[in-house]
Amino acid sequence: MAKDMTLLWGxxxxxxxxxxxxxxxxxLQGYNQKxxxxxxxxxxxxxxxxxxxxxxxxSFQHGDVIVNESYAACxxxxxxxxxxxxxxxxxxxxEQALMYQRMFEGLSFYEKxxxxxxxxxxxxxxxxxxxxxxxxxxxxxxxxxxxxxxxxKLGPTSHLAGTCFSLADVTVFPTVATLFRFGLxxxxxxxxxxxxxxxxxxxxxxxxxxxxxxxNPKGQDSLQDI
Amino acid sequence: MAKDMTLLWGxxxxxxxxxxxxxxxxxLQGYNQKxxxxxxxxxxxxxxxxxxxxxxxxSFQHGDVIVNESYAACxxxxxxxxxxxxxxxxxxxxEQALMYQRMFEGLSFYEKxxxxxxxxxxxxxxxxxxxxxxxxxxxxxxxxxxxxxxxxKLGPTSHLAGTCFSLADVTVFPTVATLFRFGLxxxxxxxxxxxxxxxxxxxxxxxxxxxxxxxNPKGQDSLQDI
Numbered sequence: 535m536a537k538d539m540t541l542l543w544g545x546x547x548x549x550x551x552x553x554x555x556x557x558x559x560x561x562l563q564g565y566n567q568k569x570x571x572x573x574x575x576x577x578x579x580x581x582x583x584x585x586x587x588x589x590x591x592x593s594f595q596h597g598d599v600i601v602n603e604s605y606a607a608c609x610x611x612x613x614x615x616x617x618x619x620x621x622x623x624x625x626x627x628x629e630q631a632l633m634y635q636r637m638f639e640g641l642s643f644y645e646k647x648x649x650x651x652x653x654x655x656x657x658x659x660x661x662x663x664x665x666x667x668x669x670x671x672x673x674x675x676x677x678x679x680x681x682x683x684x685x686x687k688l689g690p691t692s693h694l695a696g697t698c699f700s701l702a703d704v705t706v707f708p709t710v711a712t713l714f715r716f717g718l719x720x721x722x723x724x725x726x727x728x729x730x731x732x733x734x735x736x737x738x739x740x741x742x743x744x745x746x747x748x749x750n751p752k753g754q755d756s757l758q759d760i
Numbered sequence: 761m762a763k764d765m766t767l768l769w770g771x772x773x774x775x776x777x778x779x780x781x782x783x784x785x786x787x788l789q790g791y792n793q794k795x796x797x798x799x800x801x802x803x804x805x806x807x808x809x810x811x812x813x814x815x816x817x818x819s820f821q822h823g824d825v826i827v828n829e830s831y832a833a834c835x836x837x838x839x840x841x842x843x844x845x846x847x848x849x850x851x852x853x854x855e856q857a858l859m860y861q862r863m864f865e866g867l868s869f870y871e872k873x874x875x876x877x878x879x880x881x882x883x884x885x886x887x888x889x890x891x892x893x894x895x896x897x898x899x900x901x902x903x904x905x906x907x908x909x910x911x912x913k914l915g916p917t918s919h920l921a922g923t924c925f926s927l928a929d930v931t932v933f934p935t936v937a938t939l940f941r942f943g944l945x946x947x948x949x950x951x952x953x954x955x956x957x958x959x960x961x962x963x964x965x966x967x968x969x970x971x972x973x974x975x976n977p978k979g980q981d982s983l984q985d986i
Contacts, residue, residue, distance in 0.1 A: 587906060587909075588865075588868075588906075596857075598854070599853060599854055599857040600857070600861070601857045601860060601861050602861065603860070603861055603863075603864035603865060604864075605860070605864045606857070606860035606861045606863065606864045607860075609860045610853075610856065610857050610860050613856060614853055614856075627825060627836075627840055628824070628825055630836065630839060630840075631822075631825040631826070631827045631832070631836050634827060634829070634831070634832035634833075634835045634836050635826070635827050635828065635829055635832045637829075637832065638829035638830075638831045638832045639814075639829060641867070642814075657892075658891070660889070660891070661887075661889045661891060661892050663886070663887045665884070665886070665887060666883075666887050680813060680814075683813075
């Protein structure tokens with residue numbers, strides 16, 4: 535069933551990881567895939583540009599259908615393979631609302647993480663300001679407190695939206711994992727750390743763990759003061 | 761049915777407008793609503809903060825359910841009121857994929873618009889650089905060419921994803937309308953301009969047109985050189 539699917543992806547990219555988790559959850563193992571290197575600029579290669587004018591990863595194709603945006607691919611897979619694997623959208627209106635809400639807040643979360651981690655990459659040298667980076671770090675810290683609070687309200691859990699693993703976890707977990715990979719102190723965000731510890735053992739997540747993190751399990755410490 | 765819904769919104773805000781269009785499309789007129797002023801910082805008022813820790817508009821409540829993120833609210837409304845009003849998610853897998861793809865590309869589109877329109881608002885005085893604003897303008901121009909191309913491929917249309925009005929239009933149209941409000945030259949983006957002209961007559965869109973645009977029909981010209 536997954537033989538007519540192709541995923542072009544990069545290791546450690548949260549958007550790519552989202553799609554890979556969704557594919558695992560829907561039991562769509564065995565899809566064609568090609569690991570590309572951001573460092574070698576392979577996301578701008580012709581193979582990517584042929585199906586993704588933005589030259590971004592993930593790039594995902596199912597038969598003639600192209601769905602490159604990670605959230606779009608997750609929604610598409612859940613919708614097309616509703617009865618395969620795990621159901622990723624809860625039935626209850628309240629849980630569904632919470633799931634959608636957290637998914638889209640998750641985009642701000644991811645953006646604020648990137649604005650700190652990749653500040654030097656996004657901002658050319660002559661335009662960098664310590665004040666801007668400081669503000670970005672404060673925004674990430676405020677964002678983290680929100681999520682710590684959300685999880686606290688739910689009690690110890692491995693689910694962001696109610697009783698089951700859902701698209702909220704599919705889309706937000708890779709951001710959370712990246713935070714800890716880059717040194718976020720678990721003692722300062724204990725509930726987020728617990729969510730991370732619980733979910734990293736989930737089969738879909740283990741199966742799609744970024745290979746270069748496996749090769750080099752020691753992460754970095756750029757977020758240790760957040 | 762809409763009596764147990766409350767929308768807090770700001771005039772001319774694309775995220776607010778998305779939710780208002782979705783409510784109209786689902787025949788949920790008659791909801792409680794309160795127009796707040798961004799200028800007076802009413803989005804940071806207690807009434808907003810009570811249901812939206814981010815202090816942002818829209819803030820939307822349906823009974824006990826709170827869904828503030830505009831995309832989340834649109835998905836939630838479509839899911840909870842599937843058989844009311846117009847169906848906003850197509851059935852065909854290909855159209856559905858295209859709808860999701862365009863919806864999420866729509867977030868980049870909106871972000872690139874904001875990075876030009878509100879550059880001075882986002883970036884403190886001492887951190888502004890002509891080179892950054894120039895880059896933002898070039899990114900918006902490249903983005904516009906993508907959308908012009910997407911619409912060209914579909915032929916003259918008022919639908920971004922296939923044969924029917926869908927969540928792609930609900931979420932992206934307010935961005936397109938804002939572009940023309942701020943002076944985007946129709947002659948440079950004729951196909952986008954045609955999409956705009958067709959859709960602005962749609963009842964859900966007319967009914968939710970920003971009141972301060974109605975009061976002052978002449979827009980601005982900040983985007984005339986894009």
